[in-house]
Amino acid sequence: MKISNKTLLVALVALLTAGLFVVTSQAIGGDDDEEDGGTIIFTQPVKAVVFEHSIHMDMGLECDSCHDDLFEMAAGTAEENDDFTMKSLYEGKYCGACHDGDTAFASNTRCTSCHIGVKGYERMNGGGEKKEGGHH
Amino acid sequence: MTAARVYLSANFQTNEEDRTVRNEQSVRPEAITDEERRTFLKLGLKITGLMAGGTILSLAPIGEDEAEAAFDLQNYRRGTNYKPHYGMVIRQNHCVDCEKCKEACKKTNNVPEEGYRTTILERILEPEPGVKDRVFMPVLCNHCLNPPCVRVCPTKATTKDPKTGIVIMTYHKCIGCKTCMAACPYNARYFNEEKRAIDKCNFCLDTRLSKGEKLTACAAACPANVRVFGDLADPNSEPSKLLRKPDKAVWVLRPESGAKPFIFYMND
Structure with missing residues (x-):
């Protein structure tokens, strides 16, 4: 099965965005201190x-x-x-x-x-x- | 009219894992109200021991001259001739576990990292649900009047100094059998690898007292005057005066061992 370059790119962007979101929410969550x-x-x-x-x-x-x-x-x-x-x-x-x-x-x-x-x-x-x- | 003296005891248990002392069931001196004490005074009875479960070990009528002092030191010391008779009163509620005593002891007496001559135990009490009460309890060799360690030593390497009552070590006589460690009710002994012998608190006899110092290193280092050290044969010494304070409960650790420990605890 062949995966197109475009599909790969979309997956990569989605992953990075999700990662960014997690990092950001942690920063907000840890702001209490x-x-x-x-x-x-x-x-x-x-x-x-x-x-x-x-x-x-x-x-x-x-x-x-x-x-x-x-x-x-x-x-x-x-x-x-x-x-x-x-x-x-x-x-x-x-x-x-x-x-x-x-x-x-x-x-x-x-x-x-x-x-x-x-x-x-x-x-x-x-x-x-x-x-x-x-x-x- | 008769009066009485109240002598209280607090039991403690050590947890080897975290060295935390917990015993919610024990009778704490603060749990004895003034009214209860007065009732005892009226009865004209002397309570010489109060076990954790509340068992009164002995009751004996005493004379009226013995007023309201919490603890009858002279009676406790009867039969000893030490002069000076060194002992310590620990004002437990002032201890905040800063451990400056421990540091000073290690430095003064060259105590290795793996051992201690004195340490601080911690006990978390929960007087009511949700309320945590932290109590720090300094412990050291109790320089017992009837020391189990001295009794069990097969080589007479540990003895009671005939002059001062301090429980001392003669290192070259020690064969390192550790029987004294097992016998000590206070976990106050450790094996010193360098000395190849058991080591323990000796009230800084060699490192300070013999050099003219009046206090042990731990007592001198304490910023809250928790450890009040001195000659308990002298009625005018600081620890003697503390023990005479009226209406203050005085207790010793593990009185049931029969060792007659010579480190006294009070909340002052």
């Missing part, structure tokens, strides 16, 4: 603290509730500051602006709500937990 800032993982001064933009936006906060007064709109900038510590939070800086026991739970309570630890950090990076050998 960029729209609300996604999940932020702080690793300084301790590993690790998680901040979920979506949870906070679902509570009715707007971008300008925190940006750019409390946090610059670029991941990693707060961590560069020497005062990005629990002490600062207790003084009402950074997360402590809301997490004061009034607007939201106080910074010196419910530690592990935000602190996911090294274990949580490794889980989020898909690495799972490191095997600790030498035991039984």
